[in-house]
Amino acid sequence: YPDGRLISVVRDPKNWFPSANRHLVDKYGDITKALNQWNESALSMVRNKKTYGDRVCIITFEDLVQRTESVMRYLAEFLNIRFEDILLTPTFNKIPIKPNTSFKLENPGIMISALERHKTLSREELDTIETMTGDTYSQVMNMVTSIP
Numbered sequence: 001y002p003d004g005r006l007i008s009v010v011r012d013p014k015n016w017f018p019s020a021n022r023h024l025v026d027k028y029g030d031i032t033k034a035l036n037q038w039n040e041s042a043l044s045m046v047r048n049k050k051t052y053g054d055r056v057c058i059i060t061f062e063d064l065v066q067r068t069e070s071v072m073r074y075l076a077e078f079l080n081i082r083f084e085d086i087l088l089t090p091t092f093n094k095i096p097i098k099p100n101t102s103f104k105l106e107n108p109g110i111m112i113s114a115l116e117r118h119k120t121l122s123r124e125e126l127d128t129i130e131t132m133t134g135d136t137y138s139q140v141m142n143m144v145t146s147i148p
Contacts, residue, residue, distance in 0.1 A: 004055060005079055008045040010140050011061035013038050013133040014118035014126060031125060035132040042133070042140045049143045057145045062115055067147065074147045 016038060020028040028034035049056045057078050064071050068088055076083040089096050118126065 006048060006052065006056045007075060007078070008048065008056065008058045009061050009064060010042060010045060010058060010137075010144065012118070013129050013137060014121065015061075015115060016117075017125070017129060018117040018120045019114065031128055032132070035129060039133055039136045042136045046136075046139050046143055058140065058143050059147065060141075060144055063147060065115060070147055074145070 013035065017028070017031065017034060020034060020038075021031075028037070045056075045058050049058060057075070059071055059075070072087040073083050076087060086094055091097060121129075
């Protein structure tokens with residue numbers, strides 16, 4: 001697909017793990033296995049960016065949540081589509097949807113509290129996450145698209 005585009009979203013593993021663990025405990029209950037999967041996913045983003053260059057856009061989950069309009073305007077331009085206000089609302093086929101969360105649903109739409117999931121972790125879990133993902137997280141963050 002010579003005109004194809006790939007958008008990857010990287011999430012800080014310290015906020016990703018509590019969400020993943022609560023959502024699918026059978027798959028992500030073991031922190032080592034879960035973080036190995038996070039690393040594999042993040043390294044695939046790095047590999048895809050190196051292989052396909054400007055056809056790949058890596059954004060952070062944090063930017064998407066905190067700077068939704070800037071990110072969505074950038075992505076509309078990246079995809080060569082017209083920006084519409086509906087892009088600012090989580091949807092499926094233009095139908096608004098609730099967040100897919102294992103935490104208490106505050107309100108429909110974007111959940112800013114998703115950026116603070118790390119507060120539910122123990123010091124030991126935080127240290128494990130840093131040890132297991134720190135290098136990979138740095139690599140992928142160096143390839144994140146800078147959005148004005």
